[in-house]
Amino acid sequence: MANRFLAGYHAAFNQYGIWLSVPGVDVTASGPAANFLLRPDFKCEQIIISGRVAVAAGFNVDVMLPITVPTKRPYVQFGVAQSGVGQYPHDLSMIGTTAQIECIGGCLFRSDRLTFSNSNASGFTFYYDYLVFQRGIN
Structure with missing residues (x-):
């Protein structure tokens, strides 16, 4: 078989x-x-994983990938928001907010995981919308 x-x-x-x-x-x-x-x-693109993760101030959160990609790297797209209301793939309400809050966060890609961080000292939780995909050129 x-x-x-x-x-x-x-x-x-x-x-x-x-x-x-x-x-x-x-x-x-x-x-x-x-x-x-x-x-x-x-196809032009295949999604490996997508979702949303909340990261409290001063913490990191790991999102494990469903496959290990040791030598080839897929594309990673992410956006960060201060609102828990999701809008796929990004929270568009981030634009034009009245409060100016510095976004001290980031995303680190490893072969088996994404690590999202929030080093904001103001105590805000950041919500990351992420999309990891393989792109082929036809």
């Missing part, structure tokens, strides 16, 4: 993404487009 689904690194194609092969075809082998129902080069 052939494996039909692979999420992560595909050695034969030398890239990360999601593959689904047709019945009877091993997904780990390279081959023509007709052998696959889903391949990263069929």
